[in-house]
Amino acid sequence: MRPADLLLFAAGALRGHRLRTFLSLLGVAIGVASVILLTSLGEGARLYVTGEFASLGANLLIIIPGKTETKGLAPLVSTAPHDLTRQDAEALLQRVRSVRRVAPLAVGTASVSAEERSREVTVVGATHDILEIRHLKMASGRFLPADLPEAAVCVLGARVQRELFHGQNPLGRLVRIGEWRFRVIGVIAPRGTSIGMDMDEVVEIPVDTALRLFNRSSLYRILAEVGSHEDIPQAEQASVRVLRERHAGQEDITILTQDSVLATFNQILRALTAALAGIAAISLGVAGLGIMNVMLVSVSERTREVGLLKAVGVTYRQVVAVFLVEAAILSSAGGGLGLLAGLGAGRFLQRLYPEFPISPPDWAVPVALAVSCSVGLVFGILPARNAARLDPVQALTRGKA
Amino acid sequence: MIELTGVQRTYFVGGSPVYALRELNLSIASGEYVTIMGPSGSGKSTLLHILGCLDRPDSGSYRFAGEETARLTDVQLSCLRRDQIGFVFQFFHLVPRLTSAGNVELPMVFAGVPPEERRRRARRALEVVGLSARAGHRPDQLSGGEQQRVAIARAIVMNPALLLADEPTGNLDSGSGREIVNLIEAMNQGGLTLIVVTHDPTIGERARRHIHLADGVVVSDERPAALTSRPGGHAGEKGLA
Numbered sequence: 001m002r003p004a005d006l007l008l009f010a011a012g013a014l015r016g017h018r019l020r021t022f023l024s025l026l027g028v029a030i031g032v033a034s035v036i037l038l039t040s041l042g043e044g045a046r047l048y049v050t051g052e053f054a055s056l057g058a059n060l061l062i063i064i065p066g067k068t069e070t071k072g073l074a075p076l077v078s079t080a081p082h083d084l085t086r087q088d089a090e091a092l093l094q095r096v097r098s099v100r101r102v103a104p105l106a107v108g109t110a111s112v113s114a115e116e117r118s119r120e121v122t123v124v125g126a127t128h129d130i131l132e133i134r135h136l137k138m139a140s141g142r143f144l145p146a147d148l149p150e151a152a153v154c155v156l157g158a159r160v161q162r163e164l165f166h167g168q169n170p171l172g173r174l175v176r177i178g179e180w181r182f183r184v185i186g187v188i189a190p191r192g193t194s195i196g197m198d199m200d201e202v203v204e205i206p207v208d209t210a211l212r213l214f215n216r217s218s219l220y221r222i223l224a225e226v227g228s229h230e231d232i233p234q235a236e237q238a239s240v241r242v243l244r245e246r247h248a249g250q251e252d253i254t255i256l257t258q259d260s261v262l263a264t265f266n267q268i269l270r271a272l273t274a275a276l277a278g279i280a281a282i283s284l285g286v287a288g289l290g291i292m293n294v295m296l297v298s299v300s301e302r303t304r305e306v307g308l309l310k311a312v313g314v315t316y317r318q319v320v321a322v323f324l325v326e327a328a329i330l331s332s333a334g335g336g337l338g339l340l341a342g343l344g345a346g347r348f349l350q351r352l353y354p355e356f357p358i359s360p361p362d363w364a365v366p367v368a369l370a371v372s373c374s375v376g377l378v379f380g381i382l383p384a385r386n387a388a389r390l391d392p393v394q395a396l397t398r399g400k401a
Numbered sequence: 402m403i404e405l406t407g408v409q410r411t412y413f414v415g416g417s418p419v420y421a422l423r424e425l426n427l428s429i430a431s432g433e434y435v436t437i438m439g440p441s442g443s444g445k446s447t448l449l450h451i452l453g454c455l456d457r458p459d460s461g462s463y464r465f466a467g468e469e470t471a472r473l474t475d476v477q478l479s480c481l482r483r484d485q486i487g488f489v490f491q492f493f494h495l496v497p498r499l500t501s502a503g504n505v506e507l508p509m510v511f512a513g514v515p516p517e518e519r520r521r522r523a524r525r526a527l528e529v530v531g532l533s534a535r536a537g538h539r540p541d542q543l544s545g546g547e548q549q550r551v552a553i554a555r556a557i558v559m560n561p562a563l564l565l566a567d568e569p570t571g572n573l574d575s576g577s578g579r580e581i582v583n584l585i586e587a588m589n590q591g592g593l594t595l596i597v598v599t600h601d602p603t604i605g606e607r608a609r610r611h612i613h614l615a616d617g618v619v620v621s622d623e624r625p626a627a628l629t630s631r632p633g634g635h636a637g638e639k640g641l642a
Contacts (some may be wrong), residue, residue: 001510001511001512001513002513002515005510005511005513005516009510012498012499013498015498016497016498304492304494305494305496307494308494308496309507309511310455310479310482311453311455311482311488311494312482312483312488312507312508312511312555312559313479313480313481313482313483313484313508313511313512313559314479314483314511315475315476315479315480315511316475316476316479317476318511392450392455392456393450393455393456396455396490396494
């Protein structure tokens with residue numbers, strides 16, 4: 001028998017019951033659409049979170065003064081840690097080859113006032129390179145100058161600017177931070193919601209100025225950006241070595257990387273996507289039962305047709321093939337429809353929430369289609385075998401009017 | 402062509418055995434025209450199903466064209482039905498969603514005959530039964546007699562050696578029944594072996610050989626030579642159904 005004829009014959013049988021065909025097809029379509037849509041959402045969540053981490057800098061080493069011991073005995077002689085200084089940061093940049101940029105940070109809170117308005121604000125002492133490291137963009141003016149670490153200038157976060165100046169142009173105006181006066185040279189573009197420090201809510205001043213303003217000798221931390229992700233372990237070891245040397249042989253710093261956190265999130269969110277796919281797959285199973293039901297009804301309605309087929313010499317295998325192909329057509333057409341619906345719904349959601357990436361993971365589309373086709377084949381086996389096993393004599397004489 | 406020896410077929414109804422055929426011996430030569438008659442439950446339908454390889458005897462031997470059918474596999478039996486045997490049923494058994502041409506093509510579709518040849522042979526078969534004009538109609542658009550003629554076209558389209566008809570006129574008015582009988586008798590005259598099961602004596606008497614069954618055994622096997630020369634004779638006037 002020619003495959004094309006088999007397809008045509010099966011499709012012809014399905015056309016005979018349009019509503020029933022459509023409904024069982026719809027069951028598969030809903031199953032596939034929900035697999036596509038739910039995995040798209042799960043994958044979107046993963047991409048969103050990892051994207052946010054990357055925007056904080058996935059290639060960052062965060063160096064904090066003081067050693068936090070989480071295991072072993074407490075040291076017998078407790079020594080005060082050495083200060084983490086701008087010279088330390090400079091040494092990292094000079095001596096650790098893979099470190100591309102460093103950003104020494106000094107952070108404190110101070111009251112910031114302009115004219116008669118004032119509020120408490122996180123003041124970040126930084127250098128020019130923080131702009132690149134944190135992927136910041138300027139809304140107006142310029143960022144802290146690279147060559148004047150002690151200048152009395154400041155850059156405002158977007159919300160600070162809005163609250164202090166009410167939309168007036170702040171460039172060139174003076175603000176009071178603590179006891180000192182600073183000239184505003186720039187405003188940072190709003191970032192929106194973001195994991196980590198809210199850059200809309202800070203005022204940035206040169207790092208040396210900040211150390212003197214808060215009367216501190218040690219930096220809050222140093223951010224070191226390495227060239228590529230693979231360099232992180234090597235850069236971490238080298239940094240520890242350099243700083244131990246500079247701190248009289250004492251390892252009194254802690255280095256954090258984004259890596260471990262990111263990997264954990266990645267893992268959790270992948271598991272979430274898989275769980276969502278599993279839940280959606282249940283509906284595919286239910287759709288399979290729907291197909292089986294429809295096929296069983298179809299077989300019992302067409303008992304006499306099966307009897308006739310056997311009488312004209314159609315073999316057992318051919319009868320099985322006819323009903324299996326019918327079930328496969330139902331489920332794969334449903335799968336195709338569901339794929340379109342799922343992708344369409346994804347597009348629609350993407351339009352509603354443009355900042356949230358919605359796209360199915362690479363594996364979802366082929367897996368959903370393969371599963372939906374095999375659903376038809378698996379759940380079609382029982383009805384097809386029932387049909388092929390019919391005794392031709394009984395099948396022909398059953399249901400005589 | 403057909404050799405039955407000691408054929409036995411027993412059904413179990415509610416645990417007690419029903420002997421449909423008992424030690425039946427029968428041989429039919431190629432080109433014969435045989436009617437099988439008998440009361441309900443005499444085993445005539447069972448015999449027809451066994452002759453058509455739709456059913457197998459419990460014991461005994463059935464040789465078709467010299468071949469012992471008990472030794473054939475299911476697939477070989479399917480091929481035998483497909484290539485050698487045509488069926489005509491009381492209730493026509495047309496596939497309702499297919500046109501006349503589609504129904505006639507059905508055996509060829511599953512036999513893997515290419516579409517072009519299928520269409521040609523179906524057209525030819527419908528011509529033979531005089532239904533060329535109805536090739537595109539579905540069964541529900543045809544009269545009973547026309548449906549049976551489509552069924553006959555389907556039965557002969559694979560050029561079988563044997564045509565089995567199970568009460569072919571049982572569901573038709575007398576006029577259509579007469580046409581159907583004339584049609585299959587004409588095919589017999591073309592060389593096709595014809596076996597008709599009926600409980601209508603007026604049809605039964607038309608054949609050159611009458612077999613009467615009762616309780617699963619042959620009670621008479623007559624060849625009334627007088628009738629062989631006058632097909633369509635006195636039987637027609639009395640009505641058939």
